[in-house]
Amino acid sequence: MSFGDSDFRLEDRTIAVVGAGRGIGAGVAEACAAAGAERVVLLGRTQSDLAAVAETVAERGSEAQIAVCDVTSTESIVSAFEQFERVDVLVEAAGANQPEPFVDVDEETFDRLFALNVRGVFFTVQAAVKKMLAAQRGGVVVIVSSQMGHVGAASRSVYCASKHALEGLTKALGVELAVAGIRVVTVAPTFVRTAMTAAQLDDPEIGAELLAQIPRGRFGEVDEVARAVVLAASPAASLMTGSSLILDGGWTAR
Numbered sequence: 001m002s003f004g005d006s007d008f009r010l011e012d013r014t015i016a017v018v019g020a021g022r023g024i025g026a027g028v029a030e031a032c033a034a035a036g037a038e039r040v041v042l043l044g045r046t047q048s049d050l051a052a053v054a055e056t057v058a059e060r061g062s063e064a065q066i067a068v069c070d071v072t073s074t075e076s077i078v079s080a081f082e083q084f085e086r087v088d089v090l091v092e093a094a095g096a097n098q099p100e101p102f103v104d105v106d107e108e109t110f111d112r113l114f115a116l117n118v119r120g121v122f123f124t125v126q127a128a129v130k131k132m133l134a135a136q137r138g139g140v141v142v143i144v145s146s147q148m149g150h151v152g153a154a155s156r157s158v159y160c161a162s163k164h165a166l167e168g169l170t171k172a173l174g175v176e177l178a179v180a181g182i183r184v185v186t187v188a189p190t191f192v193r194t195a196m197t198a199a200q201l202d203d204p205e206i207g208a209e210l211l212a213q214i215p216r217g218r219f220g221e222v223d224e225v226a227r228a229v230v231l232a233a234s235p236a237a238s239l240m241t242g243s244s245l246i247l248d249g250g251w252t253a254r
Contacts, residue, residue, distance in 0.1 A: 007236040009036045015233070016041040016087045018071060018124055019094030021049030023194040024144055024225050028091050029053050031226035033060035035234070041065045041084050044094070071120035081127040086135050089233045090128035092121050093144040095162075102157045110158055117162035122169065129173075129182060138181030140233045143170060144225070145186035147248040163188075167244060174242020183241040185232045190248040192220040215250030 015032045019025035021044035029040050030053065040057045042050045047068050054064035069080035071094050081087070095117050098109055125141055132139035148156055149163030166186060173184040191210055193201055201207045201219055211219065228247050231237055246252060 008231065008234045010089070010230065010234060011036040011038065013037050013088040013233075014039040014041065014084070014086050015089045015091065016043060016081075016084070016128060017091045017093060018043045019092070019144075020044050020053055021046050022053075023093075023196060024189075024192060024222055025091070025093035026053045027222035027226040028093055028144075028229045030056050030060060031223070031230050032089075032091070032233070033057040033062035033064075035230045037062045037089075039063040039065060039084075041067060041087075043067045043069055043071075043080055045070055071124055072115045074123045077120070077124050077127050081131060086137070087128045087131040087139065088137065089140045089142065090125065091142045091144070091229055091233070092124055094120060094124075095144065095146075097156070097159045099155045099159070101155055105158055113158045114162055117159070118165045121166060125169075125173070125184075129177065132182055133180055139183075141173070141182065141184040142229050142232045143184070143186045144229070145170075145188040145244065147188050147190050147246060147251050149186065149188055150244070150246065150252050170244065171242045178241060183237070185237070185240050185242070186244040187225060187228045187232055188244045188246045188248065189220045189225045189228075190214055190251050192222060192225055194222060213251055213254070214248070215253065218249065220247060220249065 015037045017025055017029040020029045020042035033040050040062045044050050050066045057064040067080040067083050069076040143166050145166045146163045148160045149167040152160055170184050170186045228245055
């Protein structure tokens with residue numbers, strides 16, 4: 001049996017990262033470049049954010065390509081994927097949450113979160129998989145899900161429902177696409193410190209309550225999620241499909 005660092009590398013691959021302008025998506029794009037990706041395609045809504053990440057990707061040795069799109073629009077998604085020749089790995093990292101009690105959730109909130117967290121992911125993956133099938137090179141789809149795709153939580157009914165949907169989608173696609181050599185997995189982190197979550201995690205009451213549920217005793221970091229995505233996309237995970245890589249510090253083990 002041979003084993004080496006090359007098993008964890010992404011050489012000769014084009015990686016498309018959705019939600020690459022900031023947070024986990026930006027960290028994933030930079031980590032893929034550091035892992036030797038030939039090209040990293042950055043997809044997101046804001047040109048300036050994507051351009052900043054593209055600079056770091058290029059500094060790490062990968063070609064950077066930007067595709068501005070709105071993942072809640074199927075037309076925008078399809079148009080974006082028509083801009084590049086091939087996709088070997090898709091990382092879908094776009095998503096949103098709005099915690100509130102179940103009885104207070106209105107239709108606008110439900111529709112907005114499902115449009116981004118489920119519908120947008122579904123049709124983005126579809127667009128990428130069509131590219132993979134046409135190229136007949138196999139491929140990998142990594143969906144950034146959440147520990148909330150495996151458990152329930154108060155005031156997170158819509159978010160939990162959307163992330164459970166992604167876990168179900170991953171199982172179905174893992175079965176359906178295996179014959180084409182396409183693997184589909186989720187990476188499911190606990191609460192991760194980003195610019196968007198810092199205020200909540202640093203809140204004396206909310207942060208302490210969340211932290212108490214993580215046996216490891218700390219929140220996740222973007223780099224930890226990015227490394228897991230690289231692992232899931234790499235040859236080292238060649239038998240991993242239809243399943244979830246849970247990075248929750250023990251939250252779901254309770």
